[in-house]
Amino acid sequence: MENKREVHASVKDERLVEKRRDQMIRGAVSLFKQKGFHRTTTREIAKAAGFSIGTLYEYIRTKEDVLYLVCDSIYEQVRLELEELDTDEGTVDGLKVGIAHYFQVMDRMQDEVLVMYQEAKSLSKDALPYVLRKELEMVAMVEKLIVRCVETGELELDEHQIHMLAQNVFVQGQMWGFRRWALQKRYSLQEYIDLQVELLFSGITGFEKQRRTGGVV
Amino acid sequence: MENKREVHASVKDERLVEKRRDQMIRGAVSLFKQKGFHRTTTREIAKAAGFSIGTLYEYIRTKEDVLYLVCDSIYEQVRLELEELDTDEGTVDGLKVGIAHYFQVMDRMQDEVLVMYQEAKSLSKDALPYVLRKELEMVAMVEKLIVRCVETGELELDEHQIHMLAQNVFVQGQMWGFRRWALQKRYSLQEYIDLQVELLFSGITGFEKQRRTGGVV
Amino acid sequence: MENKREVHASVKDERLVEKRRDQMIRGAVSLFKQKGFHRTTTREIAKAAGFSIGTLYEYIRTKEDVLYLVCDSIYEQVRLELEELDTDEGTVDGLKVGIAHYFQVMDRMQDEVLVMYQEAKSLSKDALPYVLRKELEMVAMVEKLIVRCVETGELELDEHQIHMLAQNVFVQGQMWGFRRWALQKRYSLQEYIDLQVELLFSGITGFEKQRRTGGVV
Amino acid sequence: MENKREVHASVKDERLVEKRRDQMIRGAVSLFKQKGFHRTTTREIAKAAGFSIGTLYEYIRTKEDVLYLVCDSIYEQVRLELEELDTDEGTVDGLKVGIAHYFQVMDRMQDEVLVMYQEAKSLSKDALPYVLRKELEMVAMVEKLIVRCVETGELELDEHQIHMLAQNVFVQGQMWGFRRWALQKRYSLQEYIDLQVELLFSGITGFEKQRRTGGVV
DNA sequence: CATGAATGAGGCTTCATTCAT
DNA sequence: GATGAATGAAGCCTCATTCAT
Secondary structure, eight states, X not given: OOOOOOXXXXXXXXXXXXXXXXXXXXXXXXXXXXXXXXXXXXXXXXXXXXXOHHHHHHHOSSHXXXXXXXXXXXXXXXXXXXXXXXXXXXXXXXXHHHHHHHHHHHHHTHHHHHHHHHHGGGSOTTTHXXXXXXHHHHHHXXXXXXXXXXXTTSOOOOHHHHHHHHHHHXXXXXXXXXXXXXXXXXXXXXXXXXXXXXXHHHHHTOHHHHHHHOOOO | OOOSOOOOOSOOOHHHHXXXXXXXXXXXXXXXXXXXXXXXXXXXXXXXXXXXXXXXXXXXXSHHHHHHHHHHHHHHHHHHHHHHTOOOOOOHHHHHHHHHHHHHHHHHTXXXXXXXXXXXXXXXXXXXXXXXXXXXXXHHHHHHHHXXXXXXTSOOOOHHHHHHHHHHHHHHHHHHHHTHHHHTTTOOHHHHHHHHHHHXXXXXXXXHHHHHHOOOO | OOOOOOOOOSOOOHHHHHHHHHHHHHHHHHHHHHHHHHHSOHHHHHHHXXXXXXXXXXXXXXXXXXXXXXXXXXXXXXXXXXHHTOOOOOOHHHHHHHHHHHHHHHHHTHHHHHHHHHHGGGSOTTTHHHHHHHHHHHHHHHHHHHHHXXXXXXXXXXXXXXXXXXXXXXXXXXXXXXXHHHHTTTOOHHHHHHHHHHHHHHHHTOHHHHHHHOOOO | OOOSOOOOOSOOOHHHHXXXXXXXXXXXXXXXXXXXXXXXXXXXXHHHHTSOHHHHHHHOSSHHHHXXXXXXXXXXXXXXXXXXXXXXXOOHHHHHHHHHHHHHHHHHTHHHHHHHHXXXXXXXXXXXXXXXXXXXXHHHHXXXXXXXXXXXXXXXXXXXXXXXXXXXXXXXXXHHHHTHHHHTTTOOHHHHHHHHHHHHHHHHTOHHHHHHHOOOO
């Protein structure tokens, strides 16, 4: 099972390809943030990356390749950050810490995540599946945290509830960035985390118990 | 305070303007669904609307006007649908019914909502505020339902919790459409509603209590 | 059996399409003469045609369409000119007159014919057959002249000889233009015609007889 | 009088230059056959030749140099093959054998000849004369065969007839390749040779006589 | 001598917008 | 009011050529 769609580069030197693509992605993300994929020209991307349009096309085949590489790279970054979150506890407090950590990652990368979700639809039918798979992987990481708590008996949830909760948490992380205009002028990140975890957990372990437990994270 | 950004039309006959814009919006939505705003040409819009490119420009000034009109129209439709949801009960069961209704609306209009959110970012700085205001209005409608339950004493939530819950519910409604590739192959709409309401309310009134209460909607 | 490959035009008005394509072809032929198809830019074609690049693309879809239209048009012109040659005599003298006429046409249109043969190879696999069919039609017109002489008994030739002669005559007509650098500085057109007809007919009716017959055309 | 246009090479080692150019020409001919000069890139040429683009440019100055070298090389090959044809007989049968031989050479090299004639027009004003001169040399070789027959009294032709005949024969040789789509599905090479020689000679020595003489080659 | 990464001019094509009819 | 032909700026991409290693 292929796990990556390879983007063709004319240049052979693998190390150089990596380096140039890095420059490219960095430049592109910053541009896509400002103007979106469609309003950004290939020349602007090349310039932002620090090389000529000709050189850009030594490392990609079409403009869409840039978008794919950007999406791929962002997912990878997020995934790497989230891997740290993978502490094998299986306690409710561990889960809370995990969620808080995830929200923090999504805060730090909100621009990138925004870009990715706004533009991913412009990926061709060819590239979309690879991106969606990454997405699922990430939800699965959240899900695993919950599953452990169920396995250790700390939480009592059926399969559907677990999955739905994972999706909700995942979306709430993105929501912090997507709806920043509504949320971030009202709450600090910490407030947002506390509030969401509270609402979430008062649902899982019971609101009363939650209330007694006090502070969340 | 302006509540609408007027889109200029050369044609004077108001009735005609409305009719033509209706044709235009209908065509544009269908096109934007398929290919997005940027990949849709003005000629295609005119054709889908059933008149010539020249005529199209009698009713708008720029392509972006079409997008604005589309977004505006979709919001209006959603808002109208949601207004029915405004039954003045203030009971938890009424709230549940309200949420279920909202999810059903979002299911029915998922294409339109998808279009709006994917493309709204392409609105100029000029038009964006009008769209965001509509958005807030809608969240407020959900919020009102919750507030009533608090006022009647059926729920005990502070202001922040109320607001956050409203946002969560609102986002979960959109989520059904946005993440259809992940959700809709796993759950039917009714299952989704039940699951979300359950998770939500077991958080609000306590999971144990919820469990005893039984079926959700 | 399709007899033409239609070139798509966005413009509806048939008369206008014809007019614009005429301008286009005229300009393109003149440019192709000078620099060949590949070295001619679409902008140059538009300019030579007397309209903008945008307008050019209202009447064609790709640059290759121009080449196809040019080839098609030249063939058509040649074919029309040759149709006059179709006098139903069936005499050797009539054949000679016909050949002479053909050579004169090829002299008049040598630039166009040159262009066509030099560039036709750049036509896509899609368009080539249409051009080759035209070519065969033209050879057939020459062949018919010979066939008649055989039918009336003025010449005694078998099928293969007839066909080969037709091809030879056809090629000798083109040769006058293709090898102008070698031929036209040595012979006038009339000399060329006389010489070729003489060589040709001394082969058909016998050289001695030819000699007695005297002047050719 | 210069007989060659020198193509500049940075590399000094003459033997190496020759070797590399040989590789280059071989690769280029094969590519030009498939896609023509303009559609072939220098990178492709380098790759087909078996070295890098950088190396390619050590042996030429511009892409056009490749074309010149290719044309030059093909002519040289053809000329060498034709030189064998130069048997000093001066008989009609010798002439027939010579013509047959020439047609066979043109059959064997039809791809190369096709390439050369299709692309030679892309040579700069600078290089063209050298190619045309080669062309004339070759016609002269055919002409010489005829001249000898006239000198020995086997044929009775004036200067113009001789020259024209030589051109005709020369062109008929090329025609076999150029019009292969029309000729080669109808005749075998041998049939083509027989037919052409028959038509040619029945014109020169009289058709009746030819008929009695029987087989041609 | 050989390599191949870098360059950027320039080619083809699209499409939002205008305006004469 | 409606039409659709005309416009040209601007976008994507290619490829001949150079030059540092």
